[in-house]
Amino acid sequence: MADPAIGVWLSITARARSEGTAVGVRHAVTACAEAIGAGAVLSMSASLGSHEPVFATDPRSDELEDLQSTLGQGPSAEVIDGFGPVLEGELASAQALARWPEFSPAAVARGVAAVFAVPVGVGAARLGVLSLYRDWAGPLSRDQFNALLLYADAVVMLALHERGGLAPGAIDVIGEGFTERRAEVHQAAGMVSVQLGVSLTDALVAMRARAYAEGRTISQVAADVVARRLSFTPTEPLLPGRGAPIPEEQAASSGDPPAPEEKRAEDEHGEGGE
Amino acid sequence: MSSSDRQVWQAFVQLADTLTADFDVIEFLHTLAQHCVDLLGVTACGIMLADHTGRLNLVAASTEQARLVELTQAQAAEGPCAGAYRTRAPVSCPDLAAARERWPDFAAAAMSAGFAAVHSLPMRLHGDAIGAMSLYSTQPTTLNSQTAELGQALADVATIGILHERTLRRREVVTEQLQNALASRITIEQAKGILAERFHISVGEAFTMIRAYARAHSLKLADTAHAITEGKLSITIPE
Numbered sequence: 001m002a003d004p005a006i007g008v009w010l011s012i013t014a015r016a017r018s019e020g021t022a023v024g025v026r027h028a029v030t031a032c033a034e035a036i037g038a039g040a041v042l043s044m045s046a047s048l049g050s051h052e053p054v055f056a057t058d059p060r061s062d063e064l065e066d067l068q069s070t071l072g073q074g075p076s077a078e079v080i081d082g083f084g085p086v087l088e089g090e091l092a093s094a095q096a097l098a099r100w101p102e103f104s105p106a107a108v109a110r111g112v113a114a115v116f117a118v119p120v121g122v123g124a125a126r127l128g129v130l131s132l133y134r135d136w137a138g139p140l141s142r143d144q145f146n147a148l149l150l151y152a153d154a155v156v157m158l159a160l161h162e163r164g165g166l167a168p169g170a171i172d173v174i175g176e177g178f179t180e181r182r183a184e185v186h187q188a189a190g191m192v193s194v195q196l197g198v199s200l201t202d203a204l205v206a207m208r209a210r211a212y213a214e215g216r217t218i219s220q221v222a223a224d225v226v227a228r229r230l231s232f233t234p235t236e237p238l239l240p241g242r243g244a245p246i247p248e249e250q251a252a253s254s255g256d257p258p259a260p261e262e263k264r265a266e267d268e269h270g271e272g273g274e
Numbered sequence: 275m276s277s278s279d280r281q282v283w284q285a286f287v288q289l290a291d292t293l294t295a296d297f298d299v300i301e302f303l304h305t306l307a308q309h310c311v312d313l314l315g316v317t318a319c320g321i322m323l324a325d326h327t328g329r330l331n332l333v334a335a336s337t338e339q340a341r342l343v344e345l346t347q348a349q350a351a352e353g354p355c356a357g358a359y360r361t362r363a364p365v366s367c368p369d370l371a372a373a374r375e376r377w378p379d380f381a382a383a384a385m386s387a388g389f390a391a392v393h394s395l396p397m398r399l400h401g402d403a404i405g406a407m408s409l410y411s412t413q414p415t416t417l418n419s420q421t422a423e424l425g426q427a428l429a430d431v432a433t434i435g436i437l438h439e440r441t442l443r444r445r446e447v448v449t450e451q452l453q454n455a456l457a458s459r460i461t462i463e464q465a466k467g468i469l470a471e472r473f474h475i476s477v478g479e480a481f482t483m484i485r486a487y488a489r490a491h492s493l494k495l496a497d498t499a500h501a502i503t504e505g506k507l508s509i510t511i512p513e
């Protein structure tokens with residue numbers, strides 16, 4: 001059975017390659033819009049819980065996403081407050097008009113017949129919302145819905161990558177495993193967030209940076225954290241020296257040498273994890 | 275009514291009682307997993323849902339011991355659960371020692387976790403499978419047909435619990451509910467990690483704390499976990 005995640009990842013990297021740029025979240029959004037046949041918008045959470053559209057494939061989608069955040073009403077607005085996706089294949093239905101009395105008519109008036117919004121994040125690490133605005137009514141097929149979730153996973157991975165300032169080359173290494181979601185990774189994210197005193201999102205960034213720097217998978221790093229063989233300390237730079245080139249602005253701005261890498265649990269993670 | 279009949283009757287009454295308008299799905303599944311252990315005479319029960327990558331994720335279990343979580347991961351690709359999910363039919367392994375060739379990784383992982391037999395039942399809806407329920411025993415065991423039927427009835431109740439009655443109307447809501455259950459579970463894992471680190475306890479103990487807090491304050495497990503991840507909950511270790 002072919003893994004659909006591979007197809008999704010290839011569609012994203014192909015886009016970046018054709019533009020001759022490093023792969024980023026906008027490539028995932030554009031590839032998603034094309035795969036589903038709809039306009040797409042990515043809104044990311046800004047400070048204090050507000051959300052802002054950061055990339056839209058077309059002006060109409062951008063406008064409707066803005067409208068949702070102004071009204072505080074609509075599928076994307078509900079995704080932000082909830083745990084899961086909000087899918088509405090019949091935006092002109094009585095049900096949808098009752099659910100979003102201002103948003104639904106406005107979207108229908110602009111020719112949108114269906115809206116599908118999914119969270120961009122991992123559990124409580126919520127980064128934003130990916131929304132699709134489609135011209136025709138009807139539900140997403142199961143394959144389309146699965147693809148939409150895979151694109152949202154890819155956006156998570158790319159956004160964490162950008163946030164961590166990892167080398168562009170790291171993306172291909174990390175990209176291959178972008179759907180990896182073991183329970184230990186979630187538990188470790190919680191533990192690391194306490195160790196570093198940061199959000200779950202930044203804990204994931206730190207784990208990713210570490211995994212890339214050590215040439216290991218995020219699952220391997222997580223297993224060490226959960227087994228308490230590895231602990232992150234606040235003095236530790238997000239980018240350990242080994243392997244990961246430090247981005248230019250950071251290298252230029254830091255006059256002082258980075259704090260020495262500290263590890264409470266000594267280098268014992270060499271013993272066969274598998 | 276025999277005592278075991280009475281036990282079954284009580285279990286279904288309790289489960290049906292939980293299925294009210296706005297109930298806690300993860301807590302419901304944990305209760306159901308415990309009933310499976312009691313009624314079916316097995317050692318442990320795990321309830322797994324498939325995610326959008328086709329992988330099975332443990333959403334509830336009769337025990338939060340790490341070994342069950344690890345076992346779920348070991349059978350992502352092979353093993354009775356993956357089989358029950360894929361074929362939408364029960365898959366039995368009465369003696370893991372005899373299954374080493376069929377499922378080399380899974381049999382090894384399950385035996386090292388102390389189990390000798392596994393029975394997996396599909397969780398079905400409209401001919402589709404949404405996941406699987408696995409029953410683990412520490413002794414080689416075959417399920418007689420009556421026990422297997424009761425097990426399947428409990429697996430069906432789990433499916434109904436996850437999807438609510440609303441979902442029988444629209445496919446989209448089914449999908450939303452499934453994703454909700456999966457995301458809730460991820461949040462619970464993150465909250466377990468936070469408490470485990472803060473109080474220097476195991477992730478299993480952290481789950482017990484979350485569950486006790488949720489019960490004491492009439493909160494949903496997922497909401498309690500989410501509040502913990504947001505630092506909005508002052509939870510302390512009981513003396």
